[in-house]
Structure formats: C-alpha cells, structure tokens
Amino acid sequence: MAVDSVRRTEAIVRARGVSRPWRLLSAAFLAGALLVGLGVGPVGIGAWGIVESALSHLPFVHVHSPLSALQEAVLWQIRAPRVMLAALVGGMLAIAGSAYQGVFHNPLADPYLLGVAAGSGLGATLAIAYGHVDRSGQLLPLAAFVGGLTAVAFTYVLGRSAGVARAAGALVLAGVTVTLFLSAIQTFVQQQHSNTLRDVYAWLLGGFSTAGWKQVAVAAPYVGVSSLALVLHRRVLDVLSVGDEEASSLGVNVPRLRLLLVIAATAGTAAAVSVSGLIAFVGIIVPHTIRLLVSTSYRAVVPLSLVVGAGFLVLADVLARTVISPAELPIGVVTAFFGAPFFAIVLRTARSVR
Amino acid sequence: MIELRNLAVRFDGTEAVRGVSLEIGTEEWVMLIGPNGAGKTSVLRALCGLLPFAGEARLDGHDVKELGRRELARLIAFVPQNPVTPPELTVAEYVLLGRTPHLGYLATEAQGDRQAAARALERLDLLPFAERGLGSLSGGELQRAVLARALAQEARVLLLDEPTTSLDLGRQQQVLELVDSLRADGLTVVSTMHDLTLAGQYADRLVLLDRGAIVAEGGPNEVLSAANLATYYGASVRIVSDGDGLFVLPTRA
Numbered sequence: 001m002a003v004d005s006v007r008r009t010e011a012i013v014r015a016r017g018v019s020r021p022w023r024l025l026s027a028a029f030l031a032g033a034l035l036v037g038l039g040v041g042p043v044g045i046g047a048w049g050i051v052e053s054a055l056s057h058l059p060f061v062h063v064h065s066p067l068s069a070l071q072e073a074v075l076w077q078i079r080a081p082r083v084m085l086a087a088l089v090g091g092m093l094a095i096a097g098s099a100y101q102g103v104f105h106n107p108l109a110d111p112y113l114l115g116v117a118a119g120s121g122l123g124a125t126l127a128i129a130y131g132h133v134d135r136s137g138q139l140l141p142l143a144a145f146v147g148g149l150t151a152v153a154f155t156y157v158l159g160r161s162a163g164v165a166r167a168a169g170a171l172v173l174a175g176v177t178v179t180l181f182l183s184a185i186q187t188f189v190q191q192q193h194s195n196t197l198r199d200v201y202a203w204l205l206g207g208f209s210t211a212g213w214k215q216v217a218v219a220a221p222y223v224g225v226s227s228l229a230l231v232l233h234r235r236v237l238d239v240l241s242v243g244d245e246e247a248s249s250l251g252v253n254v255p256r257l258r259l260l261l262v263i264a265a266t267a268g269t270a271a272a273v274s275v276s277g278l279i280a281f282v283g284i285i286v287p288h289t290i291r292l293l294v295s296t297s298y299r300a301v302v303p304l305s306l307v308v309g310a311g312f313l314v315l316a317d318v319l320a321r322t323v324i325s326p327a328e329l330p331i332g333v334v335t336a337f338f339g340a341p342f343f344a345i346v347l348r349t350a351r352s353v354r
Numbered sequence: 355m356i357e358l359r360n361l362a363v364r365f366d367g368t369e370a371v372r373g374v375s376l377e378i379g380t381e382e383w384v385m386l387i388g389p390n391g392a393g394k395t396s397v398l399r400a401l402c403g404l405l406p407f408a409g410e411a412r413l414d415g416h417d418v419k420e421l422g423r424r425e426l427a428r429l430i431a432f433v434p435q436n437p438v439t440p441p442e443l444t445v446a447e448y449v450l451l452g453r454t455p456h457l458g459y460l461a462t463e464a465q466g467d468r469q470a471a472a473r474a475l476e477r478l479d480l481l482p483f484a485e486r487g488l489g490s491l492s493g494g495e496l497q498r499a500v501l502a503r504a505l506a507q508e509a510r511v512l513l514l515d516e517p518t519t520s521l522d523l524g525r526q527q528q529v530l531e532l533v534d535s536l537r538a539d540g541l542t543v544v545s546t547m548h549d550l551t552l553a554g555q556y557a558d559r560l561v562l563l564d565r566g567a568i569v570a571e572g573g574p575n576e577v578l579s580a581a582n583l584a585t586y587y588g589a590s591v592r593i594v595s596d597g598d599g600l601f602v603l604p605t606r607a
Contacts, residue, residue, distance in 0.1 A: 013450065013471045013484055014446065014463075014468055236460070238443075238447070239451055239454050241443065242438045242439075242448075246438060250454040250507070251424035251425075251455035252423070299462075
C-alpha cells in the first residue's frame with residue numbers, strides 16, 4: 001500500500017478531542033460566570049473594577065484598584081471565596097459525574113451513586129445532633145467527609161463480597177443498599193433530635209452562604225488532585241466504552257482501573273459535599289449537555305465537565321442569592337429546578353449514551 | 355505459534371474445556387467447531403486471558419500465564435461474537451482503541467498509532483467511513499470495522515468468535531475472504547464457526563469439540579463425516595463432495 005496515502009489519511013484518523021472553538025467558548029463561559037458571580041450582589045461592582053482590583057493585588061503590577069474599601073472587602077472577603085468554592089464544587093461534581101457514567105456504563109450515574117451523599121448526610125447529622133456542631137462549624141465538613149468516604153468503602157467491600165466485583169452492576173446495587181440503609185439511620189437520628197431538623201435540612205439542601213477562604217483551602221487540594229487524575233484518564237474511559245471484556249482484551253486491567261477512578265471521583269466528591277452539602281443534578285446535567293452539544297467521547301466530556309460545571313454552579317449560586325434577596329434559596333433548589341426539566345429532555349433524547 | 359497442552363477451563367465446578375492439546379503454526383487458520391456448549395468460545399477466551407485456565411498455553415514461545423495483560427494484548431487480538439460498538443464513536447476512533455496495548459497507561463495516540471490505524475482502515479477498505487459514526491454502518495461494514503480494530507492492534511494471532519453471525523451469505527463470504535487474505539501478512543487465525551460448509555472451505559484444519567474435549571481433528575474430509583455430525587451434533591446430514599469442495603447439507607430423516 002502506498003506510503004503517502006497512509007500519510008494523507010492519517011490526518012483524518014484521529015479521535016475528536018475538544019475542538020478549538022469549544023475550548024474558547026467554555027473558557028469564556030467560565031470567565032463570564034466568575035465575573036458575574038463576583039460582580040452581582042447588593043454592592044454592585046463592575047467587571048472592569050474587578051479586573052483592575054485583581055491586578056492591583058498582583059506583585060510587580062502597578063495598577064490602582066478603583067474600588068472603595070467597602071467594595072474591596074465585599075469582593076475579596078465575601079464574594080471571591082464564595083465564587084471560588086462554587087466553582088470548585090461545581091467542577092468537581094460534574095467531572096466526577098462524567099467519570100462515574102463512564103465507569104459504570106450508566107448514563108444516569110451521578111457522583112452520589114455509591115453512597116457518598118447518604119454517608120456524608122449521616123456524618124453531618126450525627127455531628128449536628130450529638131456533637132452540637134452548628135452549620136458554620138469546623139467539624140461539620142470533617143464529619144461529612146469521613147461519613148462519605150466510609151459509606152463508599154462499605155459499598156466497595158459489599159460489592160466485592162457479592163463475588164461479582166468485576167461486574168459494574170454489583171457495585172451499583174451495593175451502592176443502593178448502603179444508601180438506603182444509611183438514609184434510614186440518618187432519618188432516625190434526625191427524628192430523635194427534632195431540634196436539629198432545621199440545621200440538618202439546611203445542610204442537606206446545600207449552599208455556599210457560609211463560604212470562606214478556609215473552606216476553599218479545605219476543598220481545593222482534593223478537587224485539584226482528583227480532577228487531574230480523572231482528566232488524565234479520559235482516553236482510558238473511552239476504551240471502557242466497548243465494555244469490560246473487550247477493554248480487558250485490549251490490555252486494560254478493568255477492576256483496578258474502576259477502583260482507581262472510583263477512588264479519585266469519590267475523594268473529590270466527598271470533599272465537595274463536605275463544604276457545600278448535597279447539590280443534586282450538576283453531575284448529570286453538565287456531562288450530558290456536553291455529550292449533546294460537543295461530543296460523546298470522554299476526551300471531550302471529562303475536561304469540559306470540569307470547566308462548564310464550575311461556571312454552571314457559580315451562576316446557579318448567583319441565582320440562589322439574588323432571587324429572593326436578602327434571603328437565600330438553597331442552591332440545590334436552583335440546580336434541581338433547572339436540572340429536572342433538562343433531565344427529562346436527556347431521557348427523551350438519550351440513545352445509548354455509554 | 356500457538357501451543358496448548360492439557361488446557362482445562364472450569365465454571366462453578368463444571369469443566370467447560372478439558373484436556374485440549376493443540377499446535378497451531380504461523381499463518382495457519384484453525385477453526386473450532388462443535389455443538390452449542392462444546393467449549394469453543396471458552397478455548398478462545400482462555401487463550402486471550404479472559405478466563406483462568408489449568409494446563410499450559412504458549413504463544414510464540416511465551417507462557418500465556420506469565421504474560422502481562424498488555425503484553426498479551428500485543429500478541430493476540432480477540433473479536434467476540436457480539437462486539438460492543440458504541441454508536442456515537444467514529445470508525446476512526448473505534449479503530450484507534452485497538453492501539454491501547456501499545457500506549458503508555460495515560461498516554462494518548464502518537465503519529466505512529468494513527469498511521470497503524472490508517473493502515474488497518476485502508477486494508478479493510480474503510481477509509482471512506484473513517485469519520486462516520488459506528489451507528490450508521492451496515493452489518494457488514496460494522497464487522498469490517500471490528501476487524502480493523504483488531505488489525506490496528508498489530509497482534510500476531512487473531513481470535514474470531516463466530517465472525518459471520520448476523521451477516522448475509524455474501525457478506526459472510528467477503529469477511530471470510532478478507533480474513534483469509536490477512537494471513538498473508540503473517541497473521542495466525544483461530545476462529546469458531548457454526549456454518550460447517552464454510553468452515554470446511556476456509557479452514558486449513560478443523561478441530562471438533564464436544565463437551566469440552568477434542569473428538570476429531572484434521573481436514574474437512576476427515577472431520578466432516580455424516581457419522582461425526584450425527585454423533586456429536588445429533589444432526590442428520592448428507593455430505594456432498596465435488597471438485598469445489600465439501601458441502602454439509604441437512605436432511606430430514
């Protein structure tokens with residue numbers, strides 16, 4: 001066969017990654033969302049003021065912030081940590097959702113599939129009920145984080161002991177079992193301590209009203225490491241789309257890969273949940289939007305989920321704090337309000353999204 | 355190229371394959387035939403590392419049990435009976451998946467990998483389809499895409515589990531001719547086959563399995579006898595042979 005015909009055709013033989021327009025568009029979406037998040041609120045701050053103020057904080061750049069002392073304080077002590085946290089959590093939930101959907105060959109998988117949500121819910125409830133921790137306390141995220149990881153560890157052990165650890169289905173069923181069991185305990189504890197109902201409920205609905213730089217510092221390392229791990233595995237996730245058996249005959253150690261991806265996605269999700277409560281739908285809406293608009297290849301879905309998820313949750317949080325201002329809507333209400341109808345559309349159009 | 359000695363596979367206490375010993379030379383095409391449940395697929399799956407087995411299996415001198423998953427995948431490519439073909443993947447993307455055993459764990463394809471995939475596509479006349487989604491292909495085109503992925507693996511042995519299921523007669527012949535021509539590039543082929551007439555026409559050697567053991571082995575004339583087919587398949591057939599080969603015709607007793 002002719003060498004130059006192979007050279008010519010090699011150009012078309014490539015996997016669709018994230019094309020340049022989509023890269024620019026998603027970056028612009030995130031940047032726009034961040035500016036809106038920083039600028040909107042009772043104290044209005046213009047986009048240019050934000051940029052100049054940001055530059056004035058950089059070393060070796062001689063720009064004077066045009067903002068008043070009040071605006072500076074609002075921007076950097078209140079809004080910036082809140083926007084950063086929403087971005088970290090949104091990016092993490094979306095990328096973890098995309099990975100779970102690939103690992104479990106299930107378009108409806110979300111990052112809470114293996115029991116993180118129920119586990120951290122129980123951890124938080126126990127902390128509030130017995131530890132007398134309030135919503136802004138330091139111990140609450142820790143209790144939620146430990147609860148979430150413990151629940152997933154239980155799920156994994158149960159799935160393995162079912163003797164069919166190789167099959168993704170066993171793990172999903174184990175996740176359902178653990179979720180139901182822990183939710184039952186959580187409800188019981190909650191009923192026993194009805195004075196805690198309000199705090200627990202507020203936590204479960206999720207939100208960023210207590211966000212500060214401290215929470216950002218807690219979540220950032222986990223989100224950083226686990227999303228990096230997931231982005232690096234984007235091609236391998238495509239290999240998994242031909243099923244466990246064929247992926248295995250292509251030299252992939254499927255059980256080990258699944259464990260690794262579950263650990264990465266779970267650690268990041270648990271960290272996100274611990275600082276923000278349970279925020280539904282982000283992990284499903286965002287990856288599916290990308291599948292519908294850009295490409296079904298995980299080379300596109302995984303990295304774009306991170307960027308778009310971050311922007312999405314920042315915008316959702318802006319709605320949550322402005323719609324009934326000065327009161328706040330729980331952010332879970334906002335994401336579910338937009339998520340549920342979207343989800344219905346996905347269900348109608350989903351062919352077999354793997 | 356392939357040496358099996360006393361290969362045995364057990365499922366939950368029952369022996370699916372027992373005492374299978376075979377030697378298969380380079381560029382040979384051996385077809386495993388036998389009734390449903392005879393253990394044909396299990397032999398293939400054991401050989402490519404998908405099933406644990408007892409006994410010995412050597413590929414090109416290497417002990418299969420000592421080879422890592424990736425090393426094994428570089429030596430042997432497996433095409434299952436019903437491959438999973440995600441409809442949204444393009445043909446090019448699907449064929450590139452065949453490069454997985456040659457790539458570092460977290461690496462993406464380099465130019466050499468894209469060229470290998472392009473060669474596989476060219477070999478199977480799939481270049482015009484490179485950017486089409488798998489979901490838009492016909493059965494015959496799809497089977498060629500699956501073969502192209504296996505070729506892109508650049509393995510020395512090709513295992514095909516019922517490569518002609520769900521193809522019409524013409525496509526069956528095309529696929530089999532194609533596989534036959536691939537052997538000229540140094541490929542050794544082991545396949546299972548339901549259609550005994552086609553098996554007799556394309557295989558260098560037939561191996562008849564029954565309840566996990568080899569019961570007959572050799573050319574079509576030796577293996578495809580009415581007596582063998584009655585004994586092991588419980589089938590009533592007439593064997594017709596002329597200058598063009600041997601035909602297995604079902605009869606109604």
